[in-house]
Amino acid sequence: MELTVNGEKRTCEAGLTLEGFLKSQNVKPESVVVEHNGKIIPFKEFGTLCLQDGDELEVLRFMGGG
Amino acid sequence: MREALERGLARYFTEQQLEKIRKTRVFVAGCGGLGSNVAYLLVRSGFRKLTLVDFDTVDASNLNRQFFFPPQLGKPKVEAAAEIYRILNPKVEITALQTRVTAENACALAKDADLLVEALDEAEAKAAFVSAALGLGKPVICAAGIAGFGNTDALVTRRFGRRVYVVGDGKSDTASTPPFAPRVMVAAAKQADLVLQLTLEGEQNDV
Numbered sequence A: 001m002e003l004t005v006n007g008e009k010r011t012c013e014a015g016l017t018l019e020g021f022l023k024s025q026n027v028k029p030e031s032v033v034v035e036h037n038g039k040i041i042p043f044k045e046f047g048t049l050c051l052q053d054g055d056e057l058e059v060l061r062f063m064g065g066g
Numbered sequence B: 001m002r003e004a005l006e007r008g009l010a011r012y013f014t015e016q017q018l019e020k021i022r023k024t025r026v027f028v029a030g031c032g033g034l035g036s037n038v039a040y041l042l043v044r045s046g047f048r049k050l051t052l053v054d055f056d057t058v059d060a061s062n063l064n065r066q067f068f069f070p071p072q073l074g075k076p077k078v079e080a081a082a083e084i085y086r087i088l089n090p091k092v093e094i095t096a097l098q099t100r101v102t103a104e105n106a107c108a109l110a111k112d113a114d115l116l117v118e119a120l121d122e123a124e125a126k127a128a129f130v131s132a133a134l135g136l137g138k139p140v141i142c143a144a145g146i147a148g149f150g151n152t153d154a155l156v157t158r159r160f161g162r163r164v165y166v167v168g169d170g171k172s173d174t175a176s177t178p179p180f181a182p183r184v185m186v187a188a189a190k191q192a193d194l195v196l197q198l199t200l201e202g203e204q205n206d207v
Helices: A018-024 B004-009 B015-023 B033-044 B077-088 B106-110 B123-136 B181-201
Strands: A002-005 A008-011 A032-036 A039-041 A056-061 B025-029 B049-053 B093-097 B115-118 B140-143 B156-160 B164-168
Touching: A018 A032, A018 A056, A032 B123, B015 B181, B025 B033, B025 B106, B033 B049, B033 B077, B033 B115, B033 B181, B049 B077, B049 B106, B077 B093, B106 B123, B115 B123, B115 B181, B123 B140, B140 B181, B164 B181
Parallel strands: A002 A056, B025 B049, B025 B115, B049 B093, B115 B140, B140 B164
Antiparallel strands: A002 A008, A032 A039, A032 A056, B156 B164
16 A cells, blocks of 8 residues: 655555554554644554554654754 | 833834834743854844743753853753843843743743744654644744754745744764754744734735
């Protein structure tokens, strides 16, 4: 299936959860805030949200430093 | 002498602008390299109402970039910061909370604020705070990627969704690269400038 992630098209296997997708991209789910089709997804829903073809994701990734 | 800062500010801002700045409450989550410098720049710009939250105390290793001074070692950071800001402007009204900001307490602590600044240290704490704080429907100004030195032009402001602004290079991580004053202060200055802009001009369609 095809996703748009931070404005770029990405192809990935069908049936992935949001958590699965993040892990496949080597992104720690605990360190991001995700907007899925325009809606912010609470962290506790990352493991149950199944991604669909055509979904749009905005992934805001944090790194240490304050 | 007590009135010096505000008397001086009247030369640069209109009374209407000063009124907006004075009545705006800014919530600063974390009072380390980013938070202590963001709040300092806000006080200089005339902000009086600040809520500072940090569990930590001032350590010698903070002095390379955080707005603290050697006689303040061992003091809670939020109190040490408030002490300095009061010298600059005795009219500041600072709520200093020595506690850890979490996803659970973020909304309750920040509910009276007009704007929120994310100035926490760990990636997971940042994400948890921003995710929770978004529920308040107020602008959240964050930082991601401020470590190291060099190429300060890589520290840019991006917008995420409607109300989240992110300052940084999006890459450098203090987990692997130490933080130094210049880059940390560039990021802090950009965060403070966004607070000033949003206060005076409201939320824009573009950064």
